[in-house]
Amino acid sequence: MTSSWWQGAVIYQIYPRSFQDDNGDGIGDLKGIIRRLPHVADLGADAIWLSPVFTSPMADMGYDVSDYRDIDPTFGTLSEFDALVARAHQLGLKVIIDQVLSHSSDRHPFFQESRLTRDNPKSDWYVWADAKPEGSPPNNWQAIFGGPAWSWDVRRRQYYYHQFLPQQPDLNFHNPEVQAWALETLDFWLDRGVDGFRLDAMNHLFHDADLRDNPPDIRAKDGPDYKPFEMQYPIYSKNRPETVAFTERMRAHVDARGDHALLAELGGDHHSAEQLSEYTAPGRLHLAYNNDLMTADFGADVVRNAVSGVQTGSPCWSFSNHDVPRHIGRWAAHGVDQDGFAKLCCALLLCLPGAICLYQGEELGLLNAELSYDELVDPEGLTFWPDNKGRDGCRTPMPWENGVTHAGFSNAETTWLPVKSEQAARAVDLQDNVSGSVLSFYRDMIALRQKTDALKSGATRFEDTSPDLLAFWRGETVFCAFNLGKSRWELTMPPGLSRIIASEGVVERGDCLDMPANGFALFAAS
Structure with a gap:
């Protein structure tokens, strides 16, 4: 493929x-x-x-x-x-x-037409519902920007539904x-x-x-x-x-x-x-x-x-x-x-x-x-x-x-x-x-990333590490290690790594990686 x-x-x-x-x-x-x-x-x-x-x-x-x-x-x-x-x-x-x-938008011509009557060509293009007998909205849905997700329209004498602002009526995808x-x-x-x-x-x-x-x-x-x-x-x-x-x-x-x-x-x-x-x-x-x-x-x-x-x-x-x-x-x-x-x-x-x-x-x-x-x-x-x-x-x-x-x-x-x-x-x-x-x-x-296939499409396999360290393989050819904490850590490197291809602040000490806070390194496998 x-x-x-x-x-x-x-x-x-x-x-x-x-x-x-x-x-x-x-x-x-x-x-x-x-x-x-x-x-x-x-x-x-x-x-x-x-x-x-x-x-x-x-x-x-x-x-x-x-x-x-x-x-x-x-x-x-x-x-x-x-x-x-x-x-x-x-x-x-x-x-x-x-x-x-x-x-x-409530200024869209479709909505302007829809709100005029209950039987025009765009009347069912938005979500309209009758009020409950005491005048409240048809259900308890809430808008993301605050308040009920329903606004009353005096022309149709119905509520219309809006998940965001009242100026953003929902289209009826049914x-x-x-x-x-x-x-x-x-x-x-x-x-x-x-x-x-x-x-x-x-x-x-x-x-x-x-x-x-x-x-x-x-x-x-x-x-x-x-x-x-x-x-x-x-x-x-x-x-x-x-x-x-x-x-x-x-x-x-x-x-x-x-x-x-x-x-x-x-x-x-x-x-x-x-x-x-x-x-x-x-x-x-x-x-x-x-x-x-x-x-x-x-x-x-x-x-x-x-x-x-x-x-x-x-x-x-x-x-x-x-x-x-x-x-x-x-x-x-x-x-x-x-x-x-x-x-x-x-x-x-x-x-x-x-x-x-x-x-x-x-x-x-x-x-x-x-x-x-x-x-x-x-x-x-x-x-x-x-x-x-x-x-x-x-x-x-x-x-x-x-x-x-x-x-x-x-x-x-x-x-x-x-x-x-x-x-x-x-x-x-x-x-x-x-x-x-x-x-x-x-x-x-x-x-x-653009020249390294493993970073774009390789499988991800995580290593067990200290709590602040994140280490994982991308494919079988790139090893990635990050210190996401504020303390210095040492990471024992897996075998088979040949060279650092990107890093910041880390120091190799034998088979260990000395990783300061916010330090990281990417290795190519041999």
């Missing part, structure tokens, strides 16, 4: 609002992305994943789509999108774009017309040359047609939840068997168009490994990224359990993205120094089996930006401050050049989120081709 491009791929996530502003309005755009694509190509990535650039009122920064087949003027035009795809392909980069199919429309939307972008889709909130696609109440979440907890959504097991509002069945239809549809990739987000679940295997079983989705390493927990056992838990299916590992705090700060208690810890995390991530997602700026070793409440735009942060400061801290603009306005991101007077001095101090130009920089290490480590 020949391998597809997405197997073992390194995928670089671009958050368009924050990558590069070329028209001077303080918001990133497609022309800016085109100008900066050589940075991604020089990094050695196989593909870019572009977060939403579709027409949107931006209630949730583009994840509320009002036209799935056009580009929001904030970002540019369809012709500029075509130019971006062409330039990416010229540089050897595949292009994956977000598809937010589970819900639309309707065959909605399913056909979703596949036609994929075709529209495949016709424009994209190589795959990142499927947002994929496990939210279908809901229980009988609208049964979710049971309570009875797990032991340290304290009360701050989101009512987390007080339930959402077994009826997500991860429905109909969703898994629809993945087979999507896979067959996309495969008929060539070698493309479907990368699913399976968010917010307690059994991600099992669900990943189910959603990426043969004939279903190509990839699903695993959330187990995007949490607050970190350590040898966490990594070992996450990787060992994925026995089947196609994982895609990521430490950071646009929805979680940047991992260097999230796991700061485990780091000895910022640069050293960033390199450790880079090496570890790129040694994991499956595809890899990198989030823009992590190759610079960025921390989350510290923002004040008045600087926030994210509805999650605005709702749950200060316990949850939202996602803006990981979405601030990319720092390209230190010492210039907004670190080279924009020449506007103000930007949609500020560029803090701590970010500017780690700008690309300060690390580019600088020996020992985090950026240089990312380039070297990606190059090593």
Whole structure:
């Protein structure tokens, strides 16, 4: 069997609002992305994943789509999108774009029509339900961004369902017309040359047609939840068997168009490994990224359990993205120094089996930006401050050049989120081709992965080690050892190792490896 491009791929996530502003309005755009694509190509990535650039009122920064087949003027035009795809392909980069199919914007013409009457052509394209006799919502489902997942509409005199914001009504995938429309939307972008889709909130696609109440979440907890959504097991509002069945239809549809990739987000679940295997079983989705390493927990056992838990299916590992705090700060208690810890995390991530997602700026070793409440735009942060400061801290603009306005991101007077001095101090130009920089290490480590088959596709076999040490084989030819703690450890090396192919801080002493905190080494077998 020949391998597809997405197997073992390194995928670089671009958050368009924050990558590069070329028209001077303080918001990133497609022309800016085109100008900066050589940075991604020089990094050695196989593909870019572009977060939403579709027409949107931006209630949730583009994840509320009002036209799935056009580009929001904030970002540019369809012709500029075509130019971006062409330039990416010229540089050897595949292009994956977000598809937010589970819900639309409430400004979408489909929803505007659906809410008018109960018998119009789009009346059943969204999830509508009558109130209970006393006027309350039809069931107990909760929205992820807070409050009930139902909003009252005075025109239809019914509730509509929204798993996120009230401005993001859920499409009714029990309707065959909605399913056909979703596949036609994929075709529209495949016709424009994209190589795959990142499927947002994929496990939210279908809901229980009988609208049964979710049971309570009875797990032991340290304290009360701050989101009512987390007080339930959402077994009826997500991860429905109909969703898994629809993945087979999507896979067959996309495969008929060539070698493309479907990368699913399976968010917010307690059994991600099992669900990943189910959603990426043969004939279903190509990839699903695993959330187990995007949490607050970190350590040898966490990594070992996450990787060992994925026995089947196609994982895609990521430490950071646009929805979680940047991992260097999230796991700061485990780091000895910022640069050293960033390199450790880079090496570890790129040694994991499956595809890899990198989030823009992590190759610079960025921390989350510290923002004040008045600087926030994210509805999650605005709702749950200060316990949850939202996602803006990981979405601030990319720092390209230190010492210039907004670190080279924009020449506007103000930007949609500020560029803090701590970010500017780690700008690309300060690390580019600088020996020992985090950026240089990312380039070297990606190059090593790209030329080492064992790191891309070899089986993973863990060794028994001290509690803070993580050691494993990739295939039969690469041995990887990491000290994820803050104490020095010695590791007895297995026989048959010939040379170190990447390392930081470790010293060989006979058949032992002296490993300082955050030290690591990769060996080639003889």
